[in-house]
Amino acid sequence: MKDNLFNQYISKLGNTITPDILINIDLLCNALEVAWENGNTIYICGNGGSAANALHIANDFIYGAGKNTDRGLRVEALSSNNAVLTCLANDTGYENIFSEQLKVKANTDDVLIALSGSGNSLNIIRAIEIGNDQNMVTFAILGFDGGMCKPLVQHPLHFNINDMQIAEDLQMIVGHICMQWLSKQKLS
Secondary structure: OHHHHHHHHHHHHHHHOOHHHHHHHHHHHHHHHHHHHHOOEEEEEOOOHHHHHHHHHHHHHHHHOOOOOOOOOEEEEOOOOHHHHHHHHHHHOHHHOOHHHHHHHOOOOOEEEEEEOOOOOHHHHHHHHHHHHOOOEEEEEEOOOOOOHHHHOOEEEEOOOOOHHHHHHHHHHHHHHHHHHHHOOOOO
């Protein structure tokens, strides 16, 4: 039974990674490199497992990507400060926990990477809207049908998979691809 589940899981994961998604992964890598070169900040947000992935990817970009260049990327996972999250959730509503941070911190040409399995979390939608309003470069790594985020974000990385765990795995795969590519770049 476990072997069958394992084979089905790996097959679903592999079949979800299609060549057309590579174009947007390339765009993400290039946007991250430009932000790195120019000293812009990359903000990553997500809920639940996606919040954990945001923290992991931020760590990889800060240390792993810059290990060979003496300078990591400026990255912040917007889910990392519990005091800020609970304050904003209490005072402005959970739907604003990321967008309110971006209003204060983000600048033009900073990069937003939104992570969402469904693409329908209101706080992720609001973050993308504010990111677009503030002239950030916005990306979202999405599963299922892409939800309401897909038409809002400038660069959707949409994996058409109706499985939350695989959608979250794909967030990390994209993050690791970008980190490994960035670690081989030479900053000017």
